[in-house]
Amino acid sequence: MARLSGPYFVQPPVMSVRVEDSMDVMIVRDTVRRAGSLLGFSPANRAQLASAAATLAELVLKTGEPQDLHLNGVRQGEKVGLQISSEAPWLANVATSNVLIALRSKLGDLVDEILVEGNDPPNILLVMWLSEAVRRDGHREDEDGDDKP
Amino acid sequence: MALEALLIEDSKTQAAQIKDTLESVGLRVRVAFDGPDGLRDAIENPPSLIVLDVKLPTMDGFQVCRRLKRNPATQDVPVIMLTEKADPKATMSGLRAGADDYIPKDIFAAEHLINTLQELGIL
Numbered sequence: 001m002a003r004l005s006g007p008y009f010v011q012p013p014v015m016s017v018r019v020e021d022s023m024d025v026m027i028v029r030d031t032v033r034r035a036g037s038l039l040g041f042s043p044a045n046r047a048q049l050a051s052a053a054a055t056l057a058e059l060v061l062k063t064g065e066p067q068d069l070h071l072n073g074v075r076q077g078e079k080v081g082l083q084i085s086s087e088a089p090w091l092a093n094v095a096t097s098n099v100l101i102a103l104r105s106k107l108g109d110l111v112d113e114i115l116v117e118g119n120d121p122p123n124i125l126l127v128m129w130l131s132e133a134v135r136r137d138g139h140r141e142d143e144d145g146d147d148k149p
Numbered sequence: 150m151a152l153e154a155l156l157i158e159d160s161k162t163q164a165a166q167i168k169d170t171l172e173s174v175g176l177r178v179r180v181a182f183d184g185p186d187g188l189r190d191a192i193e194n195p196p197s198l199i200v201l202d203v204k205l206p207t208m209d210g211f212q213v214c215r216r217l218k219r220n221p222a223t224q225d226v227p228v229i230m231l232t233e234k235a236d237p238k239a240t241m242s243g244l245r246a247g248a249d250d251y252i253p254k255d256i257f258a259a260e261h262l263i264n265t266l267q268e269l270g271i272l
Contacts, residue, residue, distance in 0.1 A: 047244060050235075050253075051251075
């Protein structure tokens with residue numbers, strides 16, 4: 001089993017999905033929604049988490065090398081969150097700062113933290129905190145939201 | 150008396166499937182096949198829930214959702230967006246428009262829809 005990493009204390013739920021083909025992206029979405037539900041995230045936040053996890057899974061698929069996507073609870077002091085992570089051996093020779101810029105431009109609105117740890121292989125970690133999510137829900141209603149995809 | 154949902158979906162096939170799902174959990178369902186008709190219907194007779202497709206003729210689901218959330222008659226009605234377009238940008242556009250959930254139309258869609266209805270207190 002691949003290591004669970006990251007700077008935060010890991011707590012249940014602890015789930016993994018093997019990403020090998022496009023069907024697995026749907027399973028990732030479903031699994032992260034369930035994990036988010038167990039931790040108390042709202043439906044809207046679960047939609048964000050599912051989109052972030054699916055994007056990471058699609059990235060894995062594009063490399064052609066199967067990986068495990070880990071979905072687990074994390075804790076830092078009083079804060080509880082959900083962490084989505086995957087090893088990224090295809091990024092071994094890419095500067096971490098460049099990887100972070102690319103990931104933040106794609107996923108920055110969906111999660112609170114994007115981290116890249118280690119280099120043997122690098123590990124991508126996405127975290128959404130429950131307390132931040134509650135605050136975000138409160139603010140969302142005030143946003144103008146005239147953007148289009 | 151059963152709660153009523155308004156489904157705004159231009160595909161008759163998909164509308165029939167989603168209607169079946171909603172009726173299977175005891176909701177009465179009325180259907181509008183484009184954004185302007187759905188908006189008019191929702192404002193004239195606010196339902197307990199709106200299930201909204203993103204890709205609609207005339208006015209897309211994001212525009213419809215924003216207008217629903219700005220209208221006093223419908224601003225408190227939960228809106229669940231169902232979509233084939235679930236990339237990060239589209240997801241955030243749906244949520245910023247005021248949707249309570251943004252669910253991809255995949256094999257788990259019906260289950261996620263029902264879970265969200267339970268969580269929103271509709272079931």
